[in-house]
Amino acid sequence: MVDPALEEFVEEVEEILQDLEQGILLLENQPRKKSLIDRIFRNMHTIKGGAGMVMQTDLADYAHHFENLLDKVRSGEIICTPEMATLLLDSLDGLNSFMDKIRGTGDVNQQLIERTLKQIGGFESTVSTVTSDSVEEKIVQTPEKEEKSTVESAATEDAEPSQSQVQDAWDDEDEDEKGYLLNLKFSTEMLRNGSDPLLLIRELKTLGDLTMFPHLSSLPELKNLDTEELHLWWSAKLVTARSPEELENILIFYQGDDHDVNFEPVEPPPEDPGLASTGLVSKKQITQILVGDVPEPQIEAEESTVSSEEKNEEKPLTEEVQKTEAKPKTEEVQKTQAETEPQKKSAPKPQLKEPEVQTVQSIRVAVEKLDKLQNMVGETVINQSRLHQLSDQIMGVDENMGEMLAQFVEDNEKSVRELQDQILQVRMIPVGSIFTPMRRTVRDFANRNNKKIRLEIEGGDTELDKTVTEQLHGPLVHLVRNSMDHGIEDPETRKKNSKDPTGTILLKASQQEGYVIVEIEDDGGGIDSKEVFESAVNKELISPSEELTEHEIFQLLFLPGFTTTTEVSDVSGRGVGMDSVKKDIEALLGTIEISSTPGKGTNVKLKLPLTLAIIEGMMIYVGNQVFTVPLLSVNEAIRPLPKQIKKIKRKGELVEIRGEYIPLLRLHERLSLKPRFKEPTEGLVLVVQHANRKQCLLVDEIVDQRPVVIKSLEDNFIHVPGIAGATILGDGSVSFILDVPSLVN
């Protein structure tokens, strides 16, 4: 692929396809959500257009068919059924196969393409059978302009408007929104005090979608009007995800002083949120406002607000309006239409826009370039430590010069650290980017295997280095599949055990002291530690006499070739998985732990470093060679007394530290080096920890402690057991980073 335009197209489509997949999965559950349908339509349209531009006519043609289908969904002619969602998802696979061909990594799946195209026909033909419906639905799409005129006529003659129009006004809302209902009654003296309600309104507007309803009831006659007094007050609807505390913090400046400013949260209704959440102001109330002849029922909080209100000053006053919660929304649109009350006709169409996002300028950068940049920053970090060393040497020769250099090195250190932090920041991506694709995996699995599974995601915005995130994908798929396959029971079994027939898998990410914790939790059958133990005994992995804690038993699951399920499933394989998952996680310098309660579910917890590129390292001498130990694994360093060293048959040597017996490994023996000190009482003992296992390492001396850039040995060599990587020291020499997990086990 040498054509840059084509390359760009492929990149763009890759992103769009991901977005499409998420969109379709959401649409399946909220088939009427207009914003979703629009997004999906737009995406498909972009693919079609882009494909045409780069002369991929087959692809453009294929996308065109789906665009047509989606157009009908958009216009309300067809409703998106679960079957259609399946078709749309299949079409994504079709589109992906086109992309494979363009990338040269595969071929177009003609069979799938033909099947899906045929299926479109099926959906389109159903259109004709619902023509009568579609006419009605079409009205729903009345453009805003017409609607406004209806609103006006409604206001004057209280006539019955077309219900579908009202329907649309409500139905078009974004459903799952959360918001607040505010009452803003300011002191009449406010303007005189140099304050301005507009300031608050503008501030509120930055929080989310704000719709203002002015109340004119207390306006005096024009002849009595003092232009420096404030007689207007407002009801406002603020659609935002912000916390009440945040709102409170803004409103706090308008407490007291005769102001009457308050708010209350409005949660979206639990069921079919299509209609109701918008009704932050009751229909009745709105009608009243309208009857009161407010020309612009909902005024966007803009500067023009006040001026337009000023114009209204002479208009008759509305009754004071009480805010009320909207009625809960009904399930079926048809039903709702039937129920629509006359007042509803005049419901204004609150112009809920997509939340206004502060436009952040961004550019797309190839990961390769970032990698290079990071490498260079890595070099700078190394040079910095060389400088450090140099300044020490110069200090020995010429104190003045040394002092000057040391000062410079120190200043530079700050910039280098900052540079390092920044480049790491740039490489961070939300872990949600690998969580969300799981929705499709879960959906497809559940459908195929007649299970009911809900995937919940928490903390998807937790950020992790791109490389870590990417390499986490494989293990994550594996673990989720395990949960679906072996964890979640079929609906009947779940019912029998008085559980919700729909199983839940929770993907959760959070940050914890330089680590990201990723948890995969299911409420399935769980794992019985006794079974695990017996199985391990049967496989002769452990002896039956061994006494293990529950935690240790679950760790057995990670032994190669261990599995408790006898049957082989196409999804989660033959149980060879868990040890490879563990290997993958450890390659990321992370840890994995399982806990489970039979009947209740299983929790797999991954602890991952934020980044792989740079770690804080402790340099130690073993013989004449300097090794680096990740500082995060080092608990302490001690020189034990002879009485602390215990020799135990077959278990080797232990060091007793504050009542705890920790096994001792003489690093020089393990690394076949000639040490300066052969005895722990002469050298130094590092206590390192991985997961909950501790290990004492005998070393000669601690040299230094500083951030190091990790270089993979495998780049130019092979994986060497006991070594996690290499780094370059201040003097330019190579130092190996010890692989603590493998030393501990």
Added chain:
Amino acid sequence: MNNSYMGKVDFSAEELEEMNLEVTHSEGAQLITFILGEEKYGLDILKVRELISYPEGLTQIPGMPDFIVGMFNLRGLVIPVMDLRTKFGMSSEELHEFSVIIIVQVEEKNIGLIVDSVADVIFVKEEDIQETTEMAVHVDIKFIKGVAKTKDEMVILMDIDHLLSKTQFESLMEL
């Protein structure tokens, strides 16, 4: 060995590239020749990244056989070094001023090879290359691709793709 490269030890990739361009393009291969023991070996110049003198401070890799002498830092790359003498069971000689490390690139990995000295860059025509069946040389025959005969000498072609293949390296772990 009366050639202009004698005595010079470090060559950058650009210099090598230049040498490469000097030769007319016809069927055949351009080789870097080097001395190992009593024999002259050649390897495809396209595999050679650069030539460097023996670096200071190699770091030994724990648990590796003798002929993997260690790793060193080449402008930020961590590169393993293999001593070909030790590898092929020749008496390991004191490293001297002409000892050279040839950095080669195989399977996208950069690896250093210690040789006695670098001799020349030569061009051999395809018809001058013979496949080997049997030969009395020090080097294990399975790492020999063939022999190139030039007007007055014989150059043994080393099969470094095989010598430095992933499988070969992985077999190190079993030692």
